[in-house]
Amino acid sequence: MRIALAGQPNCGKSTIFNNIAGYKAITSNFPGTTVKYMETRTHVFGFTCDCVDLPGTYSLTAGDPAELEARRHLLSGDVDVILNVVDASLLIRSLELTLQFLELEVPMVLCLNMMDEAQRKGIQIDVKKLSDLLGIPVVPTIAITGKGLQELFVEVLKVYEAKRKGKTLKFSKDIEAIISDLGSVLHSEWPVNEKVPSRFLAIKLLEKDEFFIKEVRGVIHLFKEIEKFQEQLEQIHGVPSDEVISSERHALAMNLFERASTVIHPPKKDFRIVIDHWVMHKFFGYLILAGVFYGFFNFIFGIGGYIEEPLMTLFNEWIGDLEELFGKESLALFLSKGVLQGIAGGIAIVLPYLVPFLIGLSILEDIGYLPRVAFLMDIFMHRIGLHGKSIIPFILGYGCSVPAVMATRILEFPQHRFIVSILTTMIPCAARITIIFALVAFLISPNAALAIFALNILVVAIFGKILSLLFPYPEASLGLILEIPAYQLPPVRNTLKKSWYRIREFIVIAWPILIIGSVLLALLEYGGGEKYINWFLSPLTHALGLPFPVGTTLIFGLLRKELSLIMLTQALGTTQVLTVMTKTQIIVFTVFITFYIPCLATIAALWKEIGKKGALLTILFTLSVAILLALATRVFFGIVR
Amino acid sequence: MTLDQVYENRKAKVIDIKGGIGIRQRLGQMGIHPGDEITMLRYGALRGPILIEVHGSQVALGRGIASRIMVEETE
Numbered sequence: 278m279r280i281a282l283a284g285q286p287n288c289g290k291s292t293i294f295n296n297i298a299g300y301k302a303i304t305s306n307f308p309g310t311t312v313k314y315m316e317t318r319t320h321v322f323g324f325t326c327d328c329v330d331l332p333g334t335y336s337l338t339a340g341d342p343a344e345l346e347a348r349r350h351l352l353s354g355d356v357d358v359i360l361n362v363v364d365a366s367l368l369i370r371s372l373e374l375t376l377q378f379l380e381l382e383v384p385m386v387l388c389l390n391m392m393d394e395a396q397r398k399g400i401q402i403d404v405k406k407l408s409d410l411l412g413i414p415v416v417p418t419i420a421i422t423g424k425g426l427q428e429l430f431v432e433v434l435k436v437y438e439a440k441r442k443g444k445t446l447k448f449s450k451d452i453e454a455i456i457s458d459l460g461s462v463l464h465s466e467w468p469v470n471e472k473v474p475s476r477f478l479a480i481k482l483l484e485k486d487e488f489f490i491k492e493v494r495g496v497i498h499l500f501k502e503i504e505k506f507q508e509q510l511e512q513i514h515g516v517p518s519d520e521v522i523s524s525e526r527h528a529l530a531m532n533l534f535e536r537a538s539t540v541i542h543p544p545k546k547d548f549r550i551v552i553d554h555w556v557m558h559k560f561f562g563y564l565i566l567a568g569v570f571y572g573f574f575n576f577i578f579g580i581g582g583y584i585e586e587p588l589m590t591l592f593n594e595w596i597g598d599l600e601e602l603f604g605k606e607s608l609a610l611f612l613s614k615g616v617l618q619g620i621a622g623g624i625a626i627v628l629p630y631l632v633p634f635l636i637g638l639s640i641l642e643d644i645g646y647l648p649r650v651a652f653l654m655d656i657f658m659h660r661i662g663l664h665g666k667s668i669i670p671f672i673l674g675y676g677c678s679v680p681a682v683m684a685t686r687i688l689e690f691p692q693h694r695f696i697v698s699i700l701t702t703m704i705p706c707a708a709r710i711t712i713i714f715a716l717v718a719f720l721i722s723p724n725a726a727l728a729i730f731a732l733n734i735l736v737v738a739i740f741g742k743i744l745s746l747l748f749p750y751p752e753a754s755l756g757l758i759l760e761i762p763a764y765q766l767p768p769v770r771n772t773l774k775k776s777w778y779r780i781r782e783f784i785v786i787a788w789p790i791l792i793i794g795s796v797l798l799a800l801l802e803y804g805g806g807e808k809y810i811n812w813f814l815s816p817l818t819h820a821l822g823l824p825f826p827v828g829t830t831l832i833f834g835l836l837r838k839e840l841s842l843i844m845l846t847q848a849l850g851t852t853q854v855l856t857v858m859t860k861t862q863i864i865v866f867t868v869f870i871t872f873y874i875p876c877l878a879t880i881a882a883l884w885k886e887i888g889k890k891g892a893l894l895t896i897l898f899t900l901s902v903a904i905l906l907a908l909a910t911r912v913f914f915g916i917v918r
Numbered sequence: 919m920t921l922d923q924v925y926e927n928r929k930a931k932v933i934d935i936k937g938g939i940g941i942r943q944r945l946g947q948m949g950i951h952p953g954d955e956i957t958m959l960r961y962g963a964l965r966g967p968i969l970i971e972v973h974g975s976q977v978a979l980g981r982g983i984a985s986r987i988m989v990e991e992t993e
């Protein structure tokens with residue numbers, strides 16, 4: 278049995294999915310975070326069921342890639358039951374999408390989630406009535422507590438066994454007449470795909486859906502015919518045909534809402550409105566924003582620094598012991614040192630900063646602070662020539678560049694996606710943040726680290742402006758349209774599991790690479806091979822005034838950014854970096870690392886999102902920016918000193 | 919009048935949306951169609967976006983878009 282979870286962003290889909298899948302999907306309180314879809318296999322009452330969490334979509338018109346993807350999957354014939362999750366407190370808007378799902382004529386169950394929120398808003402829903410009106414089972418749930426989920430899957434199973442489809446809710450008579458005329462024309466004139474119901478197709482063509490229009494454009498006489506139907510509809514109603522259909526659907530949804538629910542009391546004025554008054558305030562909002570990020574920074578540094586110091590001392594002692602044990606020039610020493618340094622790098626340098634960072638980011642995401650940041654920052658993003666929604670990939674970029682690059686799909690125009698993809702790779706990801714913390718904040722001063730973050734934002738802003746002038750996107754580009762979901766208390770279990778999921782990715786994927794890389798470097802050193810790499814990179818290291826052995830670390834950084842840091846201590850032959858590098862050198866090195874070529878995983882993501890040329894351009898671009906900035910930093914400190 | 923001219927905490931009803939199919943669709947998805955009632959919650963700093971409430975959900979709209987939504991005040 279194949280179930281597809283579908284619904285609008287933030288309806289609680291991922292929470293339900295996690296409940297059955299054991300936290301594989303990433304939930305968050307940000308519209309549109311599920312960009313790629315997740316799949317899991319579970320067993321429900323003895324049935325094997327493959328469950329897909331589709332990207333949250335507001336509608337089934339092919340507006341952006343995420344929506345197209347969701348629709349493609351639903352129409353592929355690979356779905357036995359659509360599990361439509363809706364936010365019961367936003368029923369009217371949600372029902373519009375439900376109506377569109379019904380048009381697909383696939384067996385379906387409606388999950389009325391967030392019943393607690395609906396109750397708070399004073400909305401009482403007659404579940405039985407709604408079920409009768411739609412012709413599908415309707416199950417009320419509260420996903421965060423797991424309430425109703427059992428019943429939900431019982432209904433899914435029943436629908437699956439009975440292959441029970443919902444009702445086709447009819448539009449006004451005249452519109453239905455046109456739909457059915459067009460439907461029969463399509464039926465005879467066009468090799469209609471069995472999986473795509475002809476009523477659905479007719480509606481989409483009347484809605485001027487880009488995807489389907491493109492499909493028929495080749496068949497000229499058919500296309501002319503369709504245009505005639507569109508005009509007919511426009512003449513009767515006096516508005517464009519797409520608007521006729523969407524108004525009809527809206528009216529249907531309103532009608533359903535009125536018949537199946539009653540507002541028993543006005544929404545309870547809750548403290549969240551008061552919070553928003555300050556958080557989104559014209560002036561205090563920005564103070565709070567600065568405070569939150571400053572606090573966040575200190576939180577990570579406080580915890581990380583506190584843990585890093587004693588651990589490093591411990592590992593240094595052990596490395597000293599190794600030298601005594603194996604003798605100075607032996608292969609055994611090089612190997613064991615490589616392994617130990619790889620392990621030490623993970624435990625003592627990366628994890629102390631990564632763990633608090635990821636937990637902090639999860640909390641900010643889950644309570645729903647990020648859309649507020651987008652609201653506050655929109656105007657500034659426009660000043661640098663970018664769309665307000667670009668802030669989303671940028672913020673995600675502080676976690677990891679890969680999801681950030683994928684999140685650019687929420688932007689409408691390819692040119693725009695292109696620019697933001699390139700820029701977001703320059704935002705320091707968790708790995709690079711660790712480097713900034715462990716080298717600059719820890720060895721020099723927290724304020725110097727803050728300065729690097731500030732420099733980074735400034736540089737991204739400047740290049741945002743330059744790139745948006747070089748690759749202009751259509752003036753018609755729409756401004757911000759973004760839902761601001763209600764705050765949610767971060768469900769502790771959920772937040773922790775989500776952070777754990779991300780941390781685990783470091784432990785099982787990155788850490789082994791770190792250890793292998795570390796051993797590789799030790800072997801290179803033993804055989805003298807690293808000299809050649811360093812020699813090859815010496816023009817660069819020389820120009821930047823960095824120690825000769827640093828060259829190799831930059832190459833390793835291409836695999837995983839954390840490697841640069843761990844390799845650094847190894848290449849220099851000491852963990853007391855300050856004894857062999859000046860403060861200026863450390864800053865120049867960190868600046869270079871922050872901006873230069875993204876890691877392999879990110880390059881792969883770029884390749885997929887903006888193509889080979891885009892990926893190559895990003896490599897060249899970031900490399901030049903990094904070299905220029907590192908040089909500038911060197912010159913600056915040369916003058917200041 | 920246009921939506922961006924409505925005062926904070928006032929309600930207005932959408933009469934028409936000026937613009938092509940793209941803008942109509944995106945607003946429609948958020949539950950904004952001709953005939954719907956919108957509450958203006960707040961203005962962003964400078965000429966930043968506005969925050970409105972429609973059918974129980976909060977939506978941020980850029981000023982450019984807001985100025986294409988024709989409304990009449992209802993209270």
Ligand SMILES: Nc1nc2c(ncn2[C@@H]2O[C@H](COP(=O)(O)OP(=O)(O)O)[C@@H](O)[C@H]2O)c(=O)[nH]1
Nearest residue numbers: 287288289290291292304305391419420421765
């Ligand atoms: N109050 C309440 N919050 C919920 C419920 N279900 C999910 N949430 C919260 O709503 C937010 C969005 O949920 P998520 O699963 O990420 O939604 P998705 O975007 O549809 O995947 C999260 O902060 C959840 O903790 C519910 O039934 N009641």
